Amino acid sequence: MQDKPSFAEIADEFVDFIKGAELVIHNAPFDVGFMDHEFSFLKNPPLKTAEMCTVTDSLAMARKMYPGKRNNLDALCDRLGIDNSKRVLHGALLDAEILADVFLMMTGGQIALLADETEENIQAVESHEEIAREDVDSSGTIVFQATSSELKAHEAFMALLNKKSKENCIWLNRMEEETIN
Numbered sequence: 001m002q003d004k005p006s007f008a009e010i011a012d013e014f015v016d017f018i019k020g021a022e023l024v025i026h027n028a029p030f031d032v033g034f035m036d037h038e039f040s041f042l043k044n045p046p047l048k049t050a051e052m053c054t055v056t057d058s059l060a061m062a063r064k065m066y067p068g069k070r071n072n073l074d075a076l077c078d079r080l081g082i083d084n085s086k087r088v089l090h091g092a093l094l095d096a097e098i099l100a101d102v103f104l105m106m107t108g109g110q111i112a113l114l115a116d117e118t119e120e121n122i123q124a125v126e127s128h129e130e131i132a133r134e135d136v137d138s139s140g141t142i143v144f145q146a147t148s149s150e151l152k153a154h155e156a157f158m159a160l161l162n163k164k165s166k167e168n169c170i171w172l173n174r175m176e177e178e179t180i181n
Contacts, residue, residue, distance in 0.1 A: 007038040007041075007042075008041070008042060011038070011039070011042050015047065015052060018049070018052055018053045019052050019053060020052075020053060021053045021054070022053065022054040022055075022056055023049070023053055023054070023055050023056065024056045024058055024099060024100070024103050025055060025056070025057060025058065025099075026057075026058045026059050026072075026073060026095075026099050026102075027057065027059045028055050028056070028057035028058075028059070028060070029057070032049045032050065032055055035049045036048055036049055056103075058099060058102065058103050058106070059071055061106060061107075062076055062102075062106065065106060066079065073087075073095060073098055073099060073102065074087070076102045076106075077098060077101075077102065080101075080102060080105040080106070081105075082098065082101045082102060082105065084098050101170065104170060105170070158171065158172050159172075
């Protein structure tokens with residue numbers, strides 16, 4: 001790290017980056033403690049991470065969801081069906097990408113990517129028809145079938161999810177994997 005800038009050199013840019021954001025951190029008190037310690041050397045009065053942004057502790061969330069179980073990233077990946085095979089050693093960037101997948105699976109948060117009410121989002125969500133078709137299969141189960149326009153609306157919604165998630169829509173990726181297999 002000798003060739004990298006010190007925290008003091010990047011602090012202003014870092015503050016601009018996190019200000020008003022939501023930080024999702026696994027075992028947040030640990031990392032926030034380090035950040036606040038570094039901030040304590042810079043400003044008077046010192047900056048506090050939690051005063052600049054929202055901090056979500058994914059470990060605390062996991063402990064509530066899965067009490068009494070191991071809740072490290074590897075255990076959560078196994079439990080939630082997330083591929084972490086590239087994670088041989090601890091690496092901040094890879095861990096952040098894995099944590100993003102874990103957090104989305106724990107919260108269903110991919111829908112939040114569409115929370116802004118842009119015209120494009122509203123059309124994608126509202127372009128479905130009321131379900132009025134049903135059949136009963138041989139077991140007596142009612143089966144609803146999507147119309148072609150609903151299938152198109154679903155495809156448009158999935159494409160929008162994929163765009164908003166920077167080509168990383170979990171559901172679309174899984175559908176593509178199932179199609180290949």
